[in-house]
Amino acid sequence: MPHTMIPDELPAEPAAELTPAQVFALFPPHGDTLPSLLASRAAVMPDAEAVLFQSRSWTYHLMSEAVETLAAALVERGIRAGDPVAHVAPNSDVAVLLFLALARVGAVFVPLNPALTDDELHYQLQHSQAVAAYAPQSLCARVEQIAARCACPARVAPLEPFGLDAADSAAALACIAGESPTSPAPLPMPSPDHPAVVIYTSGTTGFPKGVVHSQRTVVWSAEVFVGRLRLQPRERMLTVFPLFHVNALFYSFAGALACGGTFITAAKFSASTFWQTAADTGATQLNILAALGTILGLRPRSEFNPAHRIRKIYGGPISADMFRLFRQEFGVPLLIEGYGMSEIPSTCSNPYEGPHKIGSIGRAGVHPRFDGPFAQLRVVDDDGRDVAAGETGELLVKTPTMFVAYLNDPQQTADAFRDGWFATGDLVRMDTDGYFYFVARKKDIIRKRGENISGAELDAVLGRHPDLAEAATIAVPSELGEDDILAVLVARDGAAPTHEAVIDWCRAHMAAIKVPRYLVFADALPKTPTQRVTKHLLKKDAALIARARDMEAAPAAMR
Structure with a gap:
């Protein structure tokens, strides 16, 4: 991802850090809607970079023009206020343009994970009652087949006519203009209470729920994030998370909009090139989850580029080891944990x-x-x-x-x-x-012999074993009633820990009642797109449980 410099003619950032109130005072008041927030920022810094995706860099003025033009094109295609519209694609600049254009129309953005199974994607298309679904041309046939199973099939259309494959933002805007009427009718402004987005929960306990947010709740969440990290005008906010998640859409993208910053993303996360991407794009801020921090910590230090400019990280959970890693080894001075x-x-x-x-x-x-x-x-x-x-x-x-x-x-x-x-x-x-x-x-509490035991606590202790990459503990039935503990273990690359070595570690680092009875090694743990372990899938995996070794059994009886 090439680095796009802030234009030279823009005034330099003030030497002193602005307070959030001072940042907001730089811009005209807005109406607590996404279109009014964009217009407020574009009025003050039209030539500042708003979005960077691959070779396409969008200024605030160009993005505003694209959003208005795309909104007219959507209306021409039959999209009306209140209509749910699905986006089934990896991250891109076109994704955020579609989000803002739907908000301008008063329609509802429904970002869906293209990596879902057909049945999972069918459930969300059916449940959301999407009237249209936009996807890359390469996915359209699959999405059409899935949509055809819905009671009211969504109209499936490719994203390429909106500039998904364009060489630069000017070419992308030309594509969008070609889809728009020459004399579009004026659109009424949406209200702050208009539904703006449906975020499907990760589904760690069953069918995902569609979480509806209004334009106001998105805007206010973004403004809270500006205060949370003291974001400055033209902050360069890099996300590696998908836009079907609140973290990327509300904090990174809308947060960049709220502070007058730059939103930087890529179609997919690459751990091996992360630090080079951070340096090339001039990123100053990053959001993480524990899994991302762990992944970067395990990568070869030869991949680290000390020329990166990341100075602020938000996420959680952030352990003492992760604080040390990012501050001392990766040179990031500020880490803020939240919830x-x-x-x-x-x-x-x-x-x-x-x-x-x-x-x-x-x-x-x-x-x-x-x-x-x-x-x-x-x-x-x-x-x-x-x-x-x-x-x-x-x-x-x-x-x-x-x-x-x-x-x-x-x-x-x-x-x-x-x-x-x-x-x-x-x-x-x-x-x-x-x-x-x-x-x-x-629901991650294990009840054993009258004691409540936190599965997350056990996961963290096991995760510190030098030969384990990660671990997840679940409750399994005990012949004594209540629960016994089963630990699913993933070994680090090149390591070969034994069941006995792991159980010895547990006995040295846990109270006796917390030591797992059953151990089983697996190649990987099932996870949501945001890298949370889906323990309900582990509990349903009868083959996995059958392979587990009972560490309390006599050696001859061990499986």
Whole structure:
């Protein structure tokens, strides 16, 4: 990915870092919609780079023109306000143009993972009731076959006429213009409460839910992210995450728009070329998840390019080892750990000004444009009573960035709330300074001999074994009632750990009750697109469980 320099004629960044309020004051007020946010930024810095994808660089002015032209083309193709429109493709600049153009029309962007199986993709197309689906020409035949199985099949169309294969942004704009009417009718502006996007959850516990967000919740989440990382005008924000995930769409892309920065992406993530890409594009900010940090930490240091300019990282969980890795080895001075879900983006984070508490997901989120509290957080027991500081309970949240509803599922929407508070299903604790700490998913709790054991805690301990790349623990039935513990292990490349060596490690680093009874080696762990382990698939894998070795059995009886 070539580096595109900021035009020389633009004023230099101020020597002093701007506060979020000062950043927002650079631009005219907007109307809490995506089109008005784009127009506000384009009015002040039309020639600044807004999006970089491969060889295509879009200024704010050019992107604004493309969005208006593409919106007219979509209307010409029959798209109307409120229509769900699917995007089944890897990341690209055309993807974000489509997102903004649909927002301009008042339609709903439904980004879907092209790597889904046919049945999974059919479920999401059927459930979303998409009226149209855009995909690369190479995927259109497959998407058409899948859409044909839906009760109301989506119209499938290629992305190439919108410039997907164009040599540069000017050529892409020419493609879009060729699809647009010569004298389009003026479009009414959408309202902040118009649904803007449906994000399908990762589906770690079954069928994914369609999380509906409004234009306002996307814009406000982006502005919270500006405050969270003290983003500056023309920050260069690199994402390696897919645009069907809140992290990439709300934080990286919309966050870049909110601060007047540059959004940088690629069609797919390459670990081997990551640091060279970061250096070539001049990226200054990156979002990570634990898996990404682990992957980069395991790569040969010969791939590292010290000329990179990344100075700010947001993500989680960020362990002490990961802090050390990125600060000392990779030269990134600021890492901010936070927490959110598809339903409740921008919930909490460690404050930019500090103190930064390693292992904490931080304090309740604030919005730079509003005085006083923004997100509200509670920790409650099973009866809904608030627990004392230091005690573990379920996290409940109220926030203005709350999702609108689960798509076409009023019962699940209602069930997600307790007296107006969103029930996250996550167990946390809060210290006396108001910092929160993630403990485990409620459904990742293993009940053994009357004790609650966190699967995430066991995964982390096993993951520190020098010969293991990663591990996942699940509950399996015990003949004594309740649960026993099974650990699925993935060895590091070139390593050959034995069952006995792993169990010895567990006994040295865990309380006896936490030591897994069963061990099994696997080539890889099943994961969501955002690299979360899908433990429900491990629990369903009868062959995997049958291969597991019972470490409490006599040697002759071991499988």
